[in-house]
Amino acid sequence: MEQYEIIKKIYPQPVGHTGTAKKIEDLRLAAETFLTILNNLTPQSREQSIAVTKFEEVVMWGVKAITHNQ
Numbered sequence: 001m002e003q004y005e006i007i008k009k010i011y012p013q014p015v016g017h018t019g020t021a022k023k024i025e026d027l028r029l030a031a032e033t034f035l036t037i038l039n040n041l042t043p044q045s046r047e048q049s050i051a052v053t054k055f056e057e058v059v060m061w062g063v064k065a066i067t068h069n070q
Helices: 003-010 018-041 046-068
Strands: none
Touching: 018 046
């Protein structure tokens, strides 16, 4: 499974306010772009795995910020 597919799995299409859904989708697209670049620039390694994990955390907090502060 591609790493950016994990972002889609963790953060499925949101339900609710149209503006909120758009913001979350924009964040997901940016996350996919970043993870693709990261995969292209770094070899598979523990460090890459940690970077992906930390980035997933960033996305999680971003989604939380969007949904809890509408």
